[in-house]
């Protein structure tokens with residue numbers, strides 16, 4: 065039903081009946097009327113134009129299309145042939161040139177995919193999502209003549225194109241107007257997210273910032289929002305006063321919005337309108353542990369996304385002998401410590417800087433950082449004592465309001481991103497949204513990306529959590545008529561089932577073309593879907609959000625693990641079934657790599673029954689570890705199974721014949737390659753007709769030197785006694801064989817292929833070179 069094995073979310077059955085989800089039949093009806101009028105007018109225009117030009121245009125078009133198709137087909141055939149040739153030849157060529165032979169499981173994944181996709185042009189298989197409009201125009205044209213159907217279709221297409229063009233122009237104009245209306249005097253609150261390895265103290269840091277203010281009364285007015293915490297200017301001033309005694313730090317933004325869900329790679333990966341949702345990130349590092357695997361992963365993500373970040377070097381209170389001063393500025397606290405503590409801090413700081421430089425980042429403790437653009441600032445903090453937190457807040461605000469003015473100028477246009485999709489009692493399915501620009505209003509018509517295509521609906525309620533003192537009120541949530549950025553808000557609306565976390569949320573304005581917006585939000589998902597391997601071979605991946613899926617795909621690309629199926633949301637049986645199609649094509653890839661998603665029980669049972677592996681993890685690189693281990697196990701198994709088929713090359717000179725046959729026992733020198741137990745041996749002799757005759761002697765069953773069994777005798781080592789046995793009728797020295805005959809390992813096309821597939825790493829370049837010589841001896845192509 066979906067081309068190229070693309071699957072998302074659950075579906076009731078396997079039919080191709082996906083429809084865009086639209087919840088406003090009234091609006092839809094009005095839109096239809098307009099559409100009919102436009103179609104009529106344009107049909108007349110098209111009729112006139114057609115008489116003059118259509119025939120000629122059609123002919124020219126058909127001819128051009130034919131030529132283009134023929135050329136594309138020829139190119140594709142040529143490229144395919146070339147790819148096959150290259151794949152066939154690469155290892156031998158590599159051996160001959162002395163280059164390393166490629167790893168087997170990345171052999172023809174990306175490269176092949178790229179070559180093939182280049183050959184195919186941009187025609188990628190994308191999930192089909194029929195538009196509602198298609199059905200409408202179909203029913204109208206049923207009663208018409210065929211030719212007038214064509215005209216109408218052409219006219220309707222022209223009308224749609226025209227309408228879209230105009231809408232796009234209007235939107236662009238509005239966008240430009242909104243941009244022009246921005247001002248440096250009207251900044252919005254920056255959005256910050258927290259990342260880091262587990263247990264570094266991300267949650268505790270957030271709690272500490274919030275709780276201190278709650279304890280100090282409500283002056284700060286910190287509000288817990290949906291998926292985020294808002295720190296208004298007052299709270300920030302209060303919190304940073306201890307490190308702003310000279311009053312030089314002046315707050316220019318209204319506040320700070322901190323995204324609450326820490327530790328989630330996916331959140332720093334979220335974007336609204338192409339740019340990162342987060343203006344800045346805090347990467348938390350445990351000063352006692354340094355950089356840990358997930359820290360590195362977060363750093364890579366931040367680098368890829370070009371998200372500026374500061375480092376909270378947390379848990380300074382654990383430095384032995386640390387004397388705390390609650391909520392103090394770090395420098396003052398450090399000055400109060402004993403020499404020993406100061407030294408330990410210095411050492412750990414230097415270690416951290418070194419570790420950062422090993423990762424390609426220059427890092428410096430914040431108060432010695434002279435160039436924010438070139439150095440990452442390290443801010444020592446304690447989430448327990450609150451020390452360093454004032455410095456951290458001050459620095460984040462300084463960095464954002466001074467260096468990111470462009471992205472912080474308040475924009476009247478709505479920019480919003482879905483953080484989570486949740487069912488809430490009394491509200492049904494809701495979405496938690498971070499509104500980074502503009503105003504959302506109750507009743508707004510919105511478009512978000514769903515697993516079955518775009519979801520277009522109207523906001524029924526805009527909810528924020530009740531503030532502390534209002535908790536006595538029945539409802540947990542406050543209804544808002546409108547909310548202004550930056551803000552976290554819960555939206556209740558009909559039809560939100562299947563909405564995808566990480567999707568952008570767009571508001572349909574009076575000038576907008578709804579379908580355009582739908583296409584726009586779908587494009588984010590389609591872009592990810594189009595990244596599947598065109599070879600059709602690859603693992604299946606499933607992730608919780610658009611952001612985490614993108615991070616996972618990026619990661620797998622770096623690891624050269626090809627991906628054939630992509631999904632979002634929990635793993636259901638049909639996802640596993642889809643992955644199972646790989647059992648026939650490429651069983652090693654019958655693997656699901658699932659990031660931050662649940663696996664349905666039935667799906668797991670099906671996977672177990674059918675030998676499909678499901679690996680789940682909350683940390684992306686763990687999936688890589690699982691997959692690598694899986695591949696190694698598969699390789700070992702296959703190696704074991706193919707032991708008899710793998711023949712390593714060798715050339716032997718016979719120095720003595722101890723037993724002529726059954727079994728043959730000879731003394732030999734290994735003059736090339738390595739002789740191993742199990743190797744089949746042959747002599748190549750001229751036959752009566754002047755050709756070659758291959759005389760098979762059987763397999764080596766033992767190798768002995770000085771009456772000791774050895775598994776292998778290498779080129780140039782002292783002579784060995786070799787026993788060669790054969791199941792059937794073994795040739796005899798003095799009859800079919802002479803002592804002067806050179807002996808060779810008996811290789812074949814199959815044995816070479818087997819070495820290529822399972823023993824690449826075990827075969828030296830000299831051995832590959834010898835194989836090439838033996839190939840011509842045995843006339844192997």
Ligand SMILES: Nc1nc2c(ncn2[C@@H]2O[C@H](COP(=O)(O)OP(=O)(O)OP(=O)(O)O)[C@@H](O)[C@H]2O)c(=O)[nH]1
Pocket residue numbers: 260261262263264265266267268269326327378379380381382445446447448449
């Ligand atoms: N001594 C000390 N302990 C801390 C500090 N920050 C956090 N911890 C402790 O470290 C542990 C982990 O803290 P969390 O805040 O849950 O860490 P996290 O990074 O949010 O962990 P995950 O959510 O599991 O990724 C808890 O036991 C905290 O009490 C700190 O500054 N000093």
